[in-house]
Amino acid sequence: xxxxxxxxxxxxxxxxxTIETVGEAGxxxxxxxxxxxxxxxxxxxxxxxxxxxxxxxxxAMRSILTLYGAEVRGALATAQDPESRLRAIVAxxxxxGSFRRETISAWLNFYVLAQTNAExxxxxxxxxxxxxSNLRHDxxxxxGPRAEAVAxxxxxxxxxxxxxxxxxxxxxxxxxxLDIVTEYLDRELEGTP
Amino acid sequence: xxxxxxxxxxxxxxxxxTIETVGEAGxxxxxxxxxxxxxxxxxxxxxxxxxxxxxxxxxAMRSILTLYGAEVRGALATAQDPESRLRAIVAxxxxxGSFRRETISAWLNFYVLAQTNAExxxxxxxxxxxxxSNLRHDxxxxxGPRAEAVAxxxxxxxxxxxxxxxxxxxxxxxxxxLDIVTEYLDRELEGTP
Amino acid sequence: xxxxxxxxxxxxxxxxxTIETVGEAGxxxxxxxxxxxxxxxxxxxxxxxxxxxxxxxxxAMRSILTLYGAEVRGALATAQDPESRLRAIVAxxxxxGSFRRETISAWLNFYVLAQTNAExxxxxxxxxxxxxSNLRHDxxxxxGPRAEAVAxxxxxxxxxxxxxxxxxxxxxxxxxxLDIVTEYLDRELEGTP
Amino acid sequence: xxxxxxxxxxxxxxxxxTIETVGEAGxxxxxxxxxxxxxxxxxxxxxxxxxxxxxxxxxAMRSILTLYGAEVRGALATAQDPESRLRAIVAxxxxxGSFRRETISAWLNFYVLAQTNAExxxxxxxxxxxxxSNLRHDxxxxxGPRAEAVAxxxxxxxxxxxxxxxxxxxxxxxxxxLDIVTEYLDRELEGTP
DNA sequence: AATGAATGAGGATTCATTCAT
DNA sequence: GATGAATGAATCCTCATTCAT
Numbered sequence: 001x002x003x004x005x006x007x008x009x010x011x012x013x014x015x016x017x018t019i020e021t022v023g024e025a026g027x028x029x030x031x032x033x034x035x036x037x038x039x040x041x042x043x044x045x046x047x048x049x050x051x052x053x054x055x056x057x058x059x060a061m062r063s064i065l066t067l068y069g070a071e072v073r074g075a076l077a078t079a080q081d082p083e084s085r086l087r088a089i090v091a092x093x094x095x096x097g098s099f100r101r102e103t104i105s106a107w108l109n110f111y112v113l114a115q116t117n118a119e120x121x122x123x124x125x126x127x128x129x130x131x132x133s134n135l136r137h138d139x140x141x142x143x144g145p146r147a148e149a150v151a152x153x154x155x156x157x158x159x160x161x162x163x164x165x166x167x168x169x170x171x172x173x174x175x176x177x178l179d180i181v182t183e184y185l186d187r188e189l190e191g192t193p
Numbered sequence: 194x195x196x197x198x199x200x201x202x203x204x205x206x207x208x209x210x211t212i213e214t215v216g217e218a219g220x221x222x223x224x225x226x227x228x229x230x231x232x233x234x235x236x237x238x239x240x241x242x243x244x245x246x247x248x249x250x251x252x253a254m255r256s257i258l259t260l261y262g263a264e265v266r267g268a269l270a271t272a273q274d275p276e277s278r279l280r281a282i283v284a285x286x287x288x289x290g291s292f293r294r295e296t297i298s299a300w301l302n303f304y305v306l307a308q309t310n311a312e313x314x315x316x317x318x319x320x321x322x323x324x325x326s327n328l329r330h331d332x333x334x335x336x337g338p339r340a341e342a343v344a345x346x347x348x349x350x351x352x353x354x355x356x357x358x359x360x361x362x363x364x365x366x367x368x369x370x371l372d373i374v375t376e377y378l379d380r381e382l383e384g385t386p
Numbered sequence: 387x388x389x390x391x392x393x394x395x396x397x398x399x400x401x402x403x404t405i406e407t408v409g410e411a412g413x414x415x416x417x418x419x420x421x422x423x424x425x426x427x428x429x430x431x432x433x434x435x436x437x438x439x440x441x442x443x444x445x446a447m448r449s450i451l452t453l454y455g456a457e458v459r460g461a462l463a464t465a466q467d468p469e470s471r472l473r474a475i476v477a478x479x480x481x482x483g484s485f486r487r488e489t490i491s492a493w494l495n496f497y498v499l500a501q502t503n504a505e506x507x508x509x510x511x512x513x514x515x516x517x518x519s520n521l522r523h524d525x526x527x528x529x530g531p532r533a534e535a536v537a538x539x540x541x542x543x544x545x546x547x548x549x550x551x552x553x554x555x556x557x558x559x560x561x562x563x564l565d566i567v568t569e570y571l572d573r574e575l576e577g578t579p
Numbered sequence: 580x581x582x583x584x585x586x587x588x589x590x591x592x593x594x595x596x597t598i599e600t601v602g603e604a605g606x607x608x609x610x611x612x613x614x615x616x617x618x619x620x621x622x623x624x625x626x627x628x629x630x631x632x633x634x635x636x637x638x639a640m641r642s643i644l645t646l647y648g649a650e651v652r653g654a655l656a657t658a659q660d661p662e663s664r665l666r667a668i669v670a671x672x673x674x675x676g677s678f679r680r681e682t683i684s685a686w687l688n689f690y691v692l693a694q695t696n697a698e699x700x701x702x703x704x705x706x707x708x709x710x711x712s713n714l715r716h717d718x719x720x721x722x723g724p725r726a727e728a729v730a731x732x733x734x735x736x737x738x739x740x741x742x743x744x745x746x747x748x749x750x751x752x753x754x755x756x757l758d759i760v761t762e763y764l765d766r767e768l769e770g771t772p
Numbered sequence: 773a774a775t776g777a778a779t780g781a782g783g784a785t786t787c788a789t790t791c792a793t
Numbered sequence: 794g795a796t797g798a799a800t801g802a803a804t805c806c807t808c809a810t811t812c813a814t
Contacts, residue, residue: 007797010798027305027308028222029221031782031784032784033784041800042799042800043783043785043800044799044802045798047785047786048798052784054784087795111301111356111360112301112305115298116218121360149376152373153373157346157353157377158353159357160349160351160352160356161353164287164348164349167318179342180342180345183342184346184377187380187381199773199774224808236808236810237774237812238773240811271789389726392794396794405733411695412691413695415607418787418788418789419787419788421632428785428796431794433789434794435789439787468805493688495691498605498606500746501684502606507746510746514746538759539736541743542739542743543732543735544739545742546735546736546739546742547735547739549738550734553693553694553704553707565728566731569732570763573766574766585777589777610804611804611805620779621778621779622805622806623779623806623807623808624777626806627777630783777812777814778813779808779810784804786794786802786804787800787801787803788803789799789801789808790798791798792796792797793795
C-alpha cells in the first residue's frame with residue numbers, strides 16, 4: 001500500500017519514534033529495529049530513508065533543536081521589553097513541548113553523542129551560541145557589563161536543571177525547574193530599572 | 194608468578210582504565226576488551242574480578258564520586274567560616290583531580306548510565322544530596338531562608354558547567370568554569386555579613 | 387508517455403548496462419539497482435522485463451556470445467582459403483568489439499556463473515563447441531590428424547589470453563594478445579602447403 | 580575445551596574449508612558461517628582468527644599458491660636438464676595436489692577476486708611472473724630467442740586449460756589437460772638438441 | 773592467578789523482489 | 794509502461810561472557 005509522498009511522513013514518524021525510544025530507554029543503545037517498529041515500519045525502510053542509524057539520530061536531534069528554537073521564537077514574539085523577553089526565553093526552555101521525559105533524556109543522550117559525532121557536536125554548539133546570544137542581547141540593556149557573565153551563567157544553569165531533571169523520578173516538574181532558574185534571574189535583575 | 198595482593202591492584206587498574214577509556218571514547222560503548230587491554234590484562238580477568246561489564250562501570254563511578262568526596266573533605270578541612278567553606282566546596286568541584294577531560298566525559302556518561310541502572314542512579318542521588326546538604330548547611334548562616342534555593346541553584350549550575358565542559362574543545366578550562374559559578378555565588382552573598 | 391516498442395529498447399539498455407556494471411565492478415556482486423540506474427530506469431522495471439537478476443545476467447551473457455558469433459561470421463565471410471579462415475577466427479576473438487575491458491571482465495565472471503547456473507553453463511559449452519568445430523574444420527585441411535589437438539590447444543590458449551587480459555593494468559592490448567596466439571598458430575602451420 | 584596452540588590448527592582448518600566451500604559452490608558468494616561450519620567452529624571464531632571474510636579468502640589463495648609453488652619446487656628438484664625441468668614445471672601445474680575440482684574452481688574464483696582486491700591481484704601477478712620466469716629460464720637454452728614468446732604462450736595455455744577444466748563435468752582429467760599443453764611444448768621443442 | 777579459546781546472541785545494513793498506484 | 798514504497802531474509806561482524814587449563 002505505497003502512498004505517494006510517503007517519505008516526509010515516514011521520516012517524521014521515525015524521528016518521533018527515535019526520540020521516544022531513546023527517551024524511554026534512556027540510552028542511545030537502542031536498535032534501529034526498535035525504532036522502526038515503534039514507527040510502524042520495517043528497519044529496512046528506516047535505512048532506506050535515512051541511510052544509517054547515525055543519520056536517524058542526527059535527524060532526531062535536529063528535530064529537538066528545531067522545536068526548541070520554535071518555542072523560543074514563539075515566546076519572543078509577544079514579549080515587548082527586554083525583561084519579558086529574557087523571561088520568555090527562559091520559560092521557553094521549560095515549555096511543555098520540550099521539557100518532557102523523553103525529550104530530556106534524548107537531550108542528555110545527544111550530549112553524549114556530541115562527544116563522538118562531529119555533526120551532533122556542531123548542532124549543540126549552534127544551540128548554545130544562539131541561546132547565549134539571545135540572552136546577552138537583552139541582558140546588555142538590563143545589567144550592562146555583567147551581561148556576558150549572566151548569559152553564561154543562565155545557559156549553564158538551564159543545562160544543569162535539564163540534566164538533573166533526567167535523574168528525577170516521575171514526570172519532570174516544570175514549575176520546580178523554572179523556579180530555580182527564575183530565582184537566579186530575579187536576583188540578577190534586582191535593582192534594575 | 195602471581196603476586197600477593199594482586200587483586201586490589203588489578204581492580205584499581207581496571208577502574209582507572211575504565212575512566213580513561215570511557216573518557217577518551219566519550220561513550221559507554223567501549224568494550225571490556227579495550228578496558229582490560231589498557232589495564233594490561235585479559236578481558237577474562239576483568240570479568241573474573243568484577244563479574245560483569247556493568248559492575249566495572251559502577252566501580253568506576255564509585256571511584257569518581259569517592260575522589261570527588263575526598264576532594265571536598267580536604268577542602269573543608271582547612272576552611273573555618275561558612276563562606277570559605279562554601280567557596281571551598283565549589284572550588285573542589287573544579288579541582289584538578291576531578292575536572293579533567295576523561296573524568297568529565299565519564300561523568301556525563303555515568304549520568305546516562307543512571308537512566309538505566311538502579312545502582313548508578315542511587316550513587317548519583319547520593320552525590321547530589323550530599324552536595325546540596327553541604328551547601329545548605331553553610332548557606333543557612335549566610336542567606337537564611339534563601340539557603341534551599343541557592344543550594345539547588347548552585348548544584349544545578351555546577352552540573353551545567355560540567356556538562357558544557359564536556360563539549361568544549363581542548364583541555365577543560367578550570368578558571369573559566371570556576372568563574373561562572375563563583376560570580377553566581379558572589380552575587381548571592383552580596384550584602385551578607 | 388510510454389513509447390511504443392519500448393520493451394526491446396529497455397531490454398537492450400539493461401543488457402548493455404549489465405555488461406558495463408559487471409565489467410567495471412569486476413564481479414557479479416552488483417545490485418540490480420546499480421544496473422537499472424545505469425540503464426536509466428527503476429530496478430522494478432528491470433524485474434518487470436527480466437523476472438530476476440539471474441535472467442538479466444543470462445541475457446547479458448547471450449549478448450556477449452552473440453556479438454562474438456557475429457564477429458566470427460563476419461570475419462569468415464571474406465576469407466577464402468582454410469588458413470585465412472583460421473586466422474580470421476582467431477583475430478575475431480580479439481576484435482575491438484569483444485576484446486574490451488568490461489567485456490573481458492564480464493566474460494570471466496560469466497565463466498564463474500557457469501559453475502552455478504545451468505543455462506550459463508550450457509551457453510559457454512555451445513561457444514566452446516562451436517569454436518572448436520570451426521577451428522577443426524579448417525585445421526583438418528592444413529594439419530590433418532593434428533587438427534583435433536591443435537583445435538583444443540588454440541581454444542585453451544584463447545581463453546587463457548582472455549583471462550590474463552582481465553588481470554592486466556590499463557586497456558587490454560589486442561596486439562599483444564593476438565601475437566601470442568598467432569605465434570602458436572604459425573608454428574603449427576609451419577611447413578604446411 | 581581450549582587447547583593451547585589452537586590458532587595454527589584453526590587457521591589451517593579454515594583455509595581448507597574455504598577452498599572446499601568455494602570450490603563446491605563454484606562462487607565466492609559463500610558465507611563465513613558455511614565455511615566455519617565446515618571447519619567445525621563458530622563463525623565468530625573464524626572472524627576472531629582472520630578478522631574478515633576478505634582475509635579468509637586471501638589466506639586460502641595464498642595457500643593454493645604456496646602449494647603450487649611447493650609442487651613446482653619438488654618437481655624441479657629431481658630434474659637435471661632444461662627439457663626435463665620444463666616438462667616438470669608443466670606437469671606440476673596439473674599435479675594431483677593442485678589439479679582438483681575445488682582447487683580449480685577456487686582458482687577461477689580467485690581470479691575474479693583479483694579484479695577487485697589489490698592483494699589478490701598482487702598474489703596472482705607474483706604467480707604469473709614466477710611461472711614465466713621459470714619457463715623462460717629453461718627455454719632460453721632450448722629455443723633461444725623464441726623463449727619469451729613460448730613462455731608467454733605456455734603460461735596462457737596453462738591458465739586456459741585450467742579455466743576450461745572448471746567447466747568440465749566430472750572429475751578433472753589430468754591426462755587430457757597435460758596432453759594439450761605437452762603437445763604444444765613438444766611442437767616447440769621439435770628439432771631442438 | 774591468569775589467559776587463550778570458544779560461542780550465542782544480537783545488530784546494522786543490504787538487496788532481490790513484490791505490489792499498489 | 795513505470796515507479797516509489799515496502800519488506801523478509803540474509804550476512805558480516807562484534808562482544809560479553811564462560812570455561813578448561
